[in-house]
Amino acid sequence: MLFAKFASQRLSYAATIVILVCLLSLCSGGLNLTVAQQAEIAIVLPKKTPQVSEGDVQYARSVAKRFNRMLNGIGLTAATLEEASLSEAQLKSRRLVILPLNPVIAPKTAGLLNSFVANGGKLFVTYTLSDTVAPLLGLRQTNWLKQEAPGHFASIQLNAPDILDMPVSIRQASWNITVAEPTTPDTEIIGYWHNANGESTGLPALSVGKSGVFFSHIFLPDDIQRKMQMLAALLGHLVPEFRRTFAKQAIATMTTIGHTKDFTELKQFVQQSDVPEANEALKTGTDLMNRARVEYDAEAYNTAITVARASRAEFSKAYFLSHGSVETEGRAVWNHSGLGAYPGDWERSAQELASAGVNIVLPNMAWAGVAHYPSKILPQSKTFTRYGDQIAQCVEAAHNHSLEVHVWKITWNLEGAPKEFVEKIRAEGRTQVSATGQALNWLCPSHPKNVLLEVESSLEIVANYDVDGIHLDYIRYPGSHACYCDGCRQRFVLATRLQIDKWPAAVLPKTGTHSEKYIEWRAQQITRLVRLLHKRLREADPKIKISAAVFGWYPGCITTIGQDWIAWAKAGYVDFVCPMNYTESTDYFTELLVNQLALMPKDVAIYPGIGATASNSLLTPDAVVEQIYLSRNLGASGWTIFDYSLDISETVLPAFTIGVTKRKAKPPH
Template sequence: MGGILRRATILALVGLGALCSGQTTRAEMPTVAVIRADVFSGAGPEAKINADARYAAVMQALKADGIPCRETADSIMTRYGLPEVPVAIMPWSPCVSDAQLGHIRAFLNRGGRMIVFLASRNDLSADLGARTGDIAREVLAGQFHSMARVSDAIPALPRQLDFGINRAGELWPAAGGRTVYTWHTRAGSDAGMAAVVMSDRGAVIAAPPSAGDNGQLRLLLRGLIGHFAPGLWSALAPQDPALVGPVGHYRSMLEFNSALRRAEGDYLSGARSDMREALGLLSSVPDLLATGRQEEAIAASRSAKQRAWRAWWRSYPSYSPEMRGVWASDTVDGGWNDAIAKLRAANFNVVFPYMASGATAYYPSRVLPRTANCCGDRLAEAIAAGRKHGVEVHPRILGLFTMGASAELKEQLRAQGRLAKSPSGVDSSWLCPSNHQNRLQIIQTAVEMVKDYGADGVQFDYVRYSWTDRCVCENCRKRFEADTGVRVNAWPADVLSGAHKSRFLQWRRNMLTSLVRTARQKVKEANPSATFSASVFINWESHRDSFGQDWKAWIDEGLLDFVSPMTYVGDTDKFQEWVRKQEGWAGDKVPVAMGIGPFADINPRPTPQVVLDQIQAARKLGCEGFVLFNYREALAEDYLPVIGLGATSTPAEIPTRARR
């Protein structure tokens, strides 16, 4: 595919190759101060309970909108004044001291604005353009049912807010103030009392803040803060595409849209359509705010950003032929039919479930004992689902790994001399690669999968040693001496660190290569159309010694129909460095389906964006496909839909033929 691909100018690669510099150009949310009451001299025993509840209600409302806040208190304000913020909120402080009032006035004089609920001092109310009286109880049921906006002077304020309280503070406008809300009854008539009075310096509200008002407090605070600190609307409901972002690798919708307009390619038509919708949504925000429809304005702005991100995902091109696979366990979330249907919906074309280790099977095998926790026929279920949805199933054999084997089975394997051995003892997790029975079972299992079950292919995994110092069992000694003609006096020291180390490393490589060679031959004899592949470690140069996995030799000899290096690297630059090396080792002799690990044990874990970047990087560097590790509900919900919007938006054939 190095020849077909993929040298076209595409937005995703522009973003990948040169990320836009600088910070995201979005509006900053204004910070507000919230004053907690902690001075209650002479206020009565219920004062603290009420004050804490009202403070919590305001904090909850601000948090719901993501408005950052600085917490302060009466006692702190008395000593230090109010912080440098555009707006301060007093949920209810029943005992405002002269010192506090002085700090509030200083705050107002330097341009700050106050929002006060049930002001406890007339001089504080007067500073905000209001006059307050006593607490009035409702005369008729439903008298204080709702607040109705008096005029359109502040259009971002909601037209009506339903509070449904049974008492309210008496409130009138004073010098510099004006009534912006009046109380209305449940029947909708004017109750003749001001509910909110506002001036250029702040607002006084005749009702206590409550957490049980179904979001009405949040709407009121949002409208008032947005009036006094207009940057709130630029942050909550931005209408300028230059302030909405990031979008993909671009700082803003404006930058992405400019790049999209310059780019060429019919495959971008869907992305362009989404961007037109996104820009249309943004253009509706001013009118929505002007008519007091806060929620709709915010929803339109958020939908615009979501639509812009959808356009970004759709800007990734889709190619064929291409292998689009996932590794999987023997069982999957939702069952095989559901999982493969979701893979097919995203135009993935192959799944690699492990169905056997070197010691046990996850299906009723004639070759291997069945794992203790296995029921039914998982291999048959997976293949049936694959046939139904048109997705190939290539079961994996975890070649020399003993996963799934019980303690009793491992003891049998140990007694039979079939477990690998290190200088310090037996490795119960690994089979000896030179043992004839181990090799025969692995080969027979592969044949069983493609012949008896009709699997589309089989993939070898864990075809390696567990480390450099094994296997040094007595059978390996005999085989090594017979194969090389070398007489080893000090075993295993002479082969691990002595004169025969180099020959021993090569012998280990040959042992695994011969296993792969025979397995391929038998698989092709049993089912000529079945593919034979391997998932391999990332670094052939060093791992051929440390693990004996000489996968370049397997490719050079033509033993694989394709190879999947497990390049589980979170950093995309480092990922590309490895892919370049792996493509060089493959030598344009066999398709490379690059392994990418969104759920591998790496830190940081690749996000959907990083996975797409790595898919694009692999394509750009000549790979014929990719395989993701591994299938689970989070992959189906968070990754497949995003990838399927663009990068795999059209079906693809599987490229398993040799490149030459």
């Protein structure tokens, strides 16, 4: 597929907080844009063509969704339009058109965009630069490049003195880029890619011309706050009238801090804490708040934005300082890379986490078909080849700083596994098959050899490393569309003694005659592995702890993915669970956790997952602290942050250390 290549792959505390722009939905004191303002931006999605598959279109839709969330964060909204039905009338009222991932532009669309630009409209294009769009931006594509190694494209250094409020740099760990060069003096390269060592690659990242902007990759969720600042600066440069909206948004979000929804609630919460430093920050923030409003009324919008951000920084500091710290609490972080925040330096990561009051690290060290350590059972990863044995390095560093290490083991999912490994497994009939007959890169949970592989790979970790626990993830099916392989049919019939004439129609959700039986049987396959792991791991090490990352909405996850984690807890198979309650909604987070706590046995801890940098929730530090505050008040035994990285290091951990984790704690499990 055309887009497959797209998806294949320290600031001071004060400086960090100053650039924060709230990503949460606005409260009643929020922005009140007019209909005309809302209609001024359009995001145009590509249409399906012989070169662009339906999957490509869906990926473009997800990129557009992130773009829209960034726009919302700076006070703008955009209409999402389909290229297939794009018309002159739809573009007439727009000031800006965004092409998030549009590799093929139809002749009709090209004509519409030409007219749009000729009439003063602006374009914002990311990653794919078609031959018809490039001239409108004064550019010519010269190359498409993949990273030479991880960290090749790590950050962008920006030099745009004429663009107000532009940050000097942003972080983005891209894996591919489109290279383009200016064809006119009106277009200027204002940002270049730098590698993880801070060295310039000499490759352009961001270009600006009279008609718009080109960014050489898609916007990724890392360093999202500074990216939003950069986006606002660019859009304010292209459409100066937008700056009033940005100022209004900055003022509207000054006092929406954490669980306090307005200045009155914030003031009350801070004053009740009786922390002198918090009250000092509150006073400073109040003075800045009043000044920001004066600047806005004087139509000094750029100054108003700067002062409003500084006000929010002080209010956030007051909020962080006002939180108490407890002595018994599970304080965990997931680390998806398995490398910590600083590849090759687990000592630095462990020291940083311990200093921030964290007591559990969940590093992703193994998938179903690849390992970041010298496994004799699973193929070794490129991470292992480059950085060495990650479990050994992590355990040594973490234990030196009194951190527990629960190795994050992804089950069933073959993502990242070598092609030959997957092909061998598939040839043995051991991979999943969808309801439509599509081969999936997942191990079939009902196949005995796959169960044995998962058990043995986990036992290998416990036998060779002084880990504190095994943390299971993807301990489920990919969805209700799987698995319907021939092996599942045979084993289901053998277990139930049912006569199945039409497969998989007879067992499909909702419509199948035996759908309920099949739902139950699927869940049994997943529970079997959890039960076996509990038995075998405890035999190997009676002190080992077993935990799992689980879907938040229960019991719906039984039907869709075969994950009956409440049953695991009641049977004593797990010591704690981390429901992935990734949401920006306070109400939904509360609803999920209340339901989970009501169902869980009291002797099994819940450390709810907080999606600080998850794909479907991007939280500011005060929003992260808010969800910790809610978790404590609702009765959870701790919390788990996704995902420990430079983002968390720079923005969230500093907020923890002055409040919620200022006292050390021991986990209760």
